[in-house]
Amino acid sequence: MTPTTNIREWPFRLRPPQILAIGFALVIALGTTLLALPVASETGQPVSIVDALFTATSATCVTGLNTVDTPTTFSLFGEIVIVLLIQTGGLGFLTLSTMVALLLGKRITLKERLLMQEALNQLTVEGVVRLTKYVLTFTFICEGLGALLLGLRFSRDIPLGQAFYFGIFHAVSAFCNAGFSLFSANLMDYRGDLLVNLVITTLIILGGLGFSVVADIYTKRSWQRLSLHSKVVLTTTFWLIVLGTILFMALEYTNPLSLAPLPLNEKLLASYFQAVTPRTAGFNTLNIGALRPVTLFLLIILMFIGASPGSTGGGIKTSTFTTIAVAVWSIIQGKYDIEIFGRRLPRGMVLKALAVAAVSMMLVVTVTGVLLITEQKEMEIVLFETVSAFGTVGLSAGLTPQLTVAGKLLITATMYSGRVGPLTLAFAIAQRLGRQGIKHYPEEGVIIG
Amino acid sequence: MTPTTNIREWPFRLRPPQILAIGFALVIALGTTLLALPVASETGQPVSIVDALFTATSATCVTGLNTVDTPTTFSLFGEIVIVLLIQTGGLGFLTLSTMVALLLGKRITLKERLLMQEALNQLTVEGVVRLTKYVLTFTFICEGLGALLLGLRFSRDIPLGQAFYFGIFHAVSAFCNAGFSLFSANLMDYRGDLLVNLVITTLIILGGLGFSVVADIYTKRSWQRLSLHSKVVLTTTFWLIVLGTILFMALEYTNPLSLAPLPLNEKLLASYFQAVTPRTAGFNTLNIGALRPVTLFLLIILMFIGASPGSTGGGIKTSTFTTIAVAVWSIIQGKYDIEIFGRRLPRGMVLKALAVAAVSMMLVVTVTGVLLITEQKEMEIVLFETVSAFGTVGLSAGLTPQLTVAGKLLITATMYSGRVGPLTLAFAIAQRLGRQGIKHYPEEGVIIG
Numbered sequence A, B: 001m002t003p004t005t006n007i008r009e010w011p012f013r014l015r016p017p018q019i020l021a022i023g024f025a026l027v028i029a030l031g032t033t034l035l036a037l038p039v040a041s042e043t044g045q046p047v048s049i050v051d052a053l054f055t056a057t058s059a060t061c062v063t064g065l066n067t068v069d070t071p072t073t074f075s076l077f078g079e080i081v082i083v084l085l086i087q088t089g090g091l092g093f094l095t096l097s098t099m100v101a102l103l104l105g106k107r108i109t110l111k112e113r114l115l116m117q118e119a120l121n122q123l124t125v126e127g128v129v130r131l132t133k134y135v136l137t138f139t140f141i142c143e144g145l146g147a148l149l150l151g152l153r154f155s156r157d158i159p160l161g162q163a164f165y166f167g168i169f170h171a172v173s174a175f176c177n178a179g180f181s182l183f184s185a186n187l188m189d190y191r192g193d194l195l196v197n198l199v200i201t202t203l204i205i206l207g208g209l210g211f212s213v214v215a216d217i218y219t220k221r222s223w224q225r226l227s228l229h230s231k232v233v234l235t236t237t238f239w240l241i242v243l244g245t246i247l248f249m250a251l252e253y254t255n256p257l258s259l260a261p262l263p264l265n266e267k268l269l270a271s272y273f274q275a276v277t278p279r280t281a282g283f284n285t286l287n288i289g290a291l292r293p294v295t296l297f298l299l300i301i302l303m304f305i306g307a308s309p310g311s312t313g314g315g316i317k318t319s320t321f322t323t324i325a326v327a328v329w330s331i332i333q334g335k336y337d338i339e340i341f342g343r344r345l346p347r348g349m350v351l352k353a354l355a356v357a358a359v360s361m362m363l364v365v366t367v368t369g370v371l372l373i374t375e376q377k378e379m380e381i382v383l384f385e386t387v388s389a390f391g392t393v394g395l396s397a398g399l400t401p402q403l404t405v406a407g408k409l410l411i412t413a414t415m416y417s418g419r420v421g422p423l424t425l426a427f428a429i430a431q432r433l434g435r436q437g438i439k440h441y442p443e444e445g446v447i448i449g
């Protein structure tokens, strides 16, 4: 059996993850060239090729880590290149990963209903075109509304034209979970602004749920009828935000450099924002470098889990995390059926979740190890920055602006792997399902634990 | 089906992990009382109850972390209490965990040959007595030979009687993977001594392989005929030591505070020693606090993996690590059969390994988080000390002697959980195997990665 026979409906020679990997590399190459031009620079003095590569990768992979300050380094031309890279990366990923999710969903649930089959038929060429249209419509509605609200708000501080330009840039950056900002202080000056906080976090969450979940909600309009995937994603997202907010507030409540000086409502708002942003938007309304070590540790965990599959966000994904958690809990209870929401999770899915989590952890551990050598900094901030790059989060505890050239290249590679990797891995696994070894060895156990 | 019907051969009312948990708690309580007596103190001024509890737990759980300096704090009486606690904890665990391994092995391989069935028959009362006799014989042969060689070597530096007392103490401490030392500088003064290095590391490795592996080698005397478990444990142990040595040497070669000043042969010897000791002996011949961050990171990984099941060592265990690694590699390749050494690993075993690793990680993450709050130290050394306590390793990057009372109690609880926990967990899972839910829910997938 050749790989191509596994997914018959896909009409092209390259598999979606290959298209994604090559496409992203080409977009990054083009972006690097444009950002390295003198016209892209605020001062006319072109930025170094390494910084251009870093910025182009960070934008295309919707990460948001910055070795240079966006507004003071790049001209209007440079900024427009950045927002176009974000939109291309975000949309391209959203479209392609939704297709992959559909293809995978089809292969895995086999005789069961196809995820979203009501919304989308077979993945023929017309299906692909229709899907892309749905995704584009959804994206532009969210970004358009967000840009409008943000533009109106910003117009109270800056001229109208600039305000709407800023509104569009931040709406795109938020929906695509990119975290790039035209404010040097990121969103710290809007820490207490309810409108900006709610618009930005809502865009982040909508972009991070994954298109299939949004389509599922749109077509079903009833919790009971939602697919298991949607239920898992929505429940996990809800609890990560609620628990993240409570924990963040508890841990930083008395920190004079973060929450302590704020009134109670701003404490709550800032905690909510900082609980949403590590999954995996990367905006910040507080100085991340001033947070307590234990809070950085909490953010590292949230960043590693990340957003949901087929979304603009990164990380190992909410569904992966919950699948592992539920499986572990079942195994401890001695249940062989791994059950959630009245459904049994296929055993192969648990193994796949294990593979995604283990490979991600290996990547993070390896990159952290190498960065500890090249950067000679404390493990705390090195691990933070590595997970932030891997999860395409973009929060920084202060290391990125000080990175050595080797460090910049390594983080660049990590951002790229973090964006393209998990999807490619998941696809590769699903694609090879069913290719069983011909020869079965006899079974034998080892002692665990 | 009641739990007791699952393992019929065990003739007592309490399960082995319960005996272990209660037994360890009683031994620790007794040890705490004895170590808090004025007669146990070198100065006659009794140590605080918290330090007595910490030391008793550290000795009984063969961890080796110290809030006080053993030789200058404790009298000869105190030291003898400590070595007896080590021997009791080490032997008790070795015996009980070997029984559990046999019971589990029996349940898991089901129709296949019982691990070590040539060496041991059914686990009847006579079987238990015979097993205990084998374990005791093996232990005393190893410790006796070690004590003799170490005593002869130490007699060149200190009076003969004291030399053999030191020999016995360190041989017991090494075989039981305890890491307690009567030298305030631990084994740093013997950094270049080939005999001390080889005797100590050999005792550590023999104690850490697990009795079932030793018995398997003794009865089979042929690689081909060894059980899969023995092959996995021996191969993993070999590669962790070889790669650990090479990586340690590469990372510390130019560190003026560790390897740089040493001649090449001592560099190699010290690297070998420091690669063996984190799994999970806890002796050191170099100052751990002076190692580079990246090296501490390497040691954290080795400490987390730890020794092998049914041994005196801790951690998630070599077999757990390798099972996960092989499973992940198979899943990535799209193989549904998880194969190693011409054998297929049961799917349930992979899920069990996942559960052990995930629960361990959760424990380490939680304890690290709480310690970050109570101790206000960098994540690096907090994580190091937590993993060291969890894996019953006993290496310290400098935090333990400075711990707050809350931190001491938390590390005490972690040492206890790290010793008793994984075995209890593994046993509980195995015991409940087969208790299937009566109602099967319909299967449905989610999207991973």
Ligand SMILES: [K+]
Pocket (backbone or CB within 6 Å): A062, A063, A064, A177, A178, A179, A280, A281, A282, A392, A393, A394
């Ligand atoms: K981001």
Ligand SMILES: [K+]
Pocket (backbone or CB within 6 Å): B062, B063, B064, B177, B178, B179, B280, B281, B282, B392, B393, B394
């Ligand atoms: K130890």
